[in-house]
Amino acid sequence: MARAHKKHTVAEILKRIIFITLGAALMGVALEYFLVPNSMLDGGITGISIVLSSITPLPLSVLIFVINLPFLFIGYKQIGRTFALSTLYGIAVMSLTTAILHHVEPFTHEKILAVLYGGVLLGAGVGLAIRYGGALDGTEIVAILISKKTRIPVGQIIMLINVVIFTIAGFLFGPDSAMYSIFTFYIAAKVMDIVVEGLDESKSVTIISSEYEEISQAIMDRLGRPTTYFYAKGGYSNMDTQVIYCVVTRLELAKLKAMVQEIDPSAFISIQHVSDVLGGSMEKKSIH
Template structure:
């Protein structure tokens, strides 16, 4: 039993290394082959590195590594050992890739094409690294540390950080390049979300109805999704009841609503986004 567990751990480790390596290489390709030659930058520490590299004419990979490493050491306790080493490895691979590709001719000199393909490849690379437990930019660590002191949300701090970086890019590369950079960042973030969360987005559904047994059975029969009863008590009626909880795909939401309203038109339905689903045999058991 212990031997099997060890083998499984090594498989996960090798898979993590493989995809973090691939993601870091893809980000390096996006930067050196599409974005940087066309004076389009990324956000975060990478964006700062691109600006400094432009001003000093020194290799981009050098600044990406040197500027990110201190934040990894500062935030080591907050982000954990595994995440820190995964991030350090990914940043090292990305830095080496940018150094290797520094003198390679860009694929295109059309900024629109550079933004579209660069943003796509960049988002794919970053998404792979995030999905497998790492990161390619220390700005998230900075935001986490500042959030604890300023009480501002991490996402809001990252947004402020990137607005500042793109403003600097406007002075260094010109305002056209700054605006192209914003579109690149947007495209990359959307692709990254797809890679991290998957195309088959899931939704959690909570249903309150007096016909909970019939609704539950119908969902299982017609959608092939398992359901869970949660005991509840009405705040106004003071009556005991049971809520239905289940997770479905985005494409099944409309069908689930139709099922519930067909049985009880007055049923309460609450639908929330689910970023990830693991375990519990989420695959469909039957469809009728």
């Protein structure tokens, strides 16, 4: 049993590495092949890095990596080691890709084509990274922390940050480039939506398992999320059991699924979209 569990874990790690690598490389291609040569920006830390690379001698690849580091440290403290390491790896691959492609001739100088191709590749890359337990930008970590303090939805905070970035782009690169950047960001967000299969800020998770006590304790200890038991009775087995219910952020979802399957590979997991969360005990507890 222990040997099979170890193989499963290695397979999951390899799968995560492969898809985060692919996602990070796609984002690097989108930036250097389509967006940056046409004076277009992405949102978040990447957008800030593009702005700084245009007004300083520092290369984009270095800025992306260095500016994201403090947010990765915050992510390590707030969300966990696996997420932080996955994100660090993804950002490193993306930075390396932009460095390699920086002097390569861009695919096109046609603005509309750059918006379409760049937006699709960007959204696919970020979506793959998020789906497999990482991220490619520190903005979401900042947004999650601000949301905890202010109760403003994470999506609104990210949008506000990006409005500021695109406004700056309008002054530096002209209003046309700013508008093209907004269109690119919109397309990327829609593609990301498809790849991740829904980017609601929170997910409610229902878990049915005979190991409910161990799973519940792991969720509280390793994710810092409170859990609730529902008493239930199996329709087929006719046995009494308890169902676990909890609410997590989408960045924590991949870690939660891996954690549950690690404890009980046969556990039943049901995930629902949550449009909003108010009150209750959604606030994370500190993890020691």
